[in-house]
Amino acid sequence: MVVDKREILAANPLLSGLPEGVVEELMAVSVLRQFADGDCVYAKGDDGDGLLGVVQGRIRLSNSSRDGKELLVMLIEPGDWIGEISLLDGLPRSLDAFAMGDCAVLFLPRARFDALLKAKPELYQYFIPMLCRKLRLALSYVEGVALFPLPARLAQRILELLTFYGIADDKPGILIDMHLPQEDLAKMLGVSRQAISRELKRLEAGHIIELAYGQLRILDKAALQQELDRHA
Incomplete structure (x- = not known):
């Protein structure tokens, strides 16, 4: 599958405001990863080694109890991103991510991403909305279950x-x-x-x-x- 990485990065509403030079840098360090239906994209506890943007297919984010009961947290569609929490706080993945159908993701490695933010800390302002969205969803879920x-x-x-x-x-x-x-x-x-x-x-x-x-x-x-x- 031929993918225009520039288009993927520019089309995402959370990253579309990035300066053109930064988009070019992200594009240069990103790689395309492909998964078959049911493949594990990453597992809870895995190292947060990068940010993943969904290009094709869907990804289900979930957690499972010891008896195997699944709590489906979110379904990720093309154009959306996952992995930003571990990417920014350095802690392991908090959920399991599995491909639904043939799936392709754009992977931005953490080391190169960290180097970019260290060199240009003003860029944090473009990535904070990702965390805010996830935080709002998490708080909404907790509120609903409790009340x-x-x-x-x-x-x-x-x-x-x-x-x-x-x-x-x-x-x-x-x-x-x-x-x-x-x-x-x-x-x-x-x-x-x-x-x-x-x-x-x-x-x-x-x-x-x-x-x-x-x-x-x-x-x-x-x-x-x-x-x-x-x-x-």
């Missing part, structure tokens, strides 16, 4: 997905532009698929969402927000 019943937690997660992946098309409402099986949504919230299915059908019956195979369309965002506000 909200399932209907509110589901509404909260759908609204988060809408923020990052919502697109307008030629149909009513806003489509969450990612393949989102109910099983994955259940793993995001740490509940059974049956429980998620019941809640989604209730929302669909209320004309708040519309379901299709692996897809979710939001018809009434205000009503979804009310589901959350009712328990906040």
Whole structure:
């Protein structure tokens, strides 16, 4: 697969503000890595050896309990980045990352990345938003688990997905532009698929969402927000 690394770096909203010279430096030290469906991109506890930008396919970030129960934290789509926390704090990876389908990532090695930031510390301002986004998502998840019943937690997660992946098309409402099986949504919230299915059908019956195979369309965002506000 032929990839224009310049286009990948420039297209990402978190890095698009970088000076042209810095983009050139990042492009020079980056390498393309490819993974097959199910391959481990990195494992919890691995050394944080670099930043990874998804070029093709998807990556699932998750954690597992000792009995094998998976908590799906996030699905990473093309154009997004992972690994920035370990890259900046120097600690091991905190989650498992697995390829979904044939996957290609742009890898920026930590040593070269650190050297660039050391030489130009003013560049930290461009990478802090990455950490802020992950921190907001983490705090939102903790808040939901601690305080909200399932209907509110589901509404909260759908609204988060809408923020990052919502697109307008030629149909009513806003489509969450990612393949989102109910099983994955259940793993995001740490509940059974049956429980998620019941809640989604209730929302669909209320004309708040519309379901299709692996897809979710939001018809009434205000009503979804009310589901959350009712328990906040």
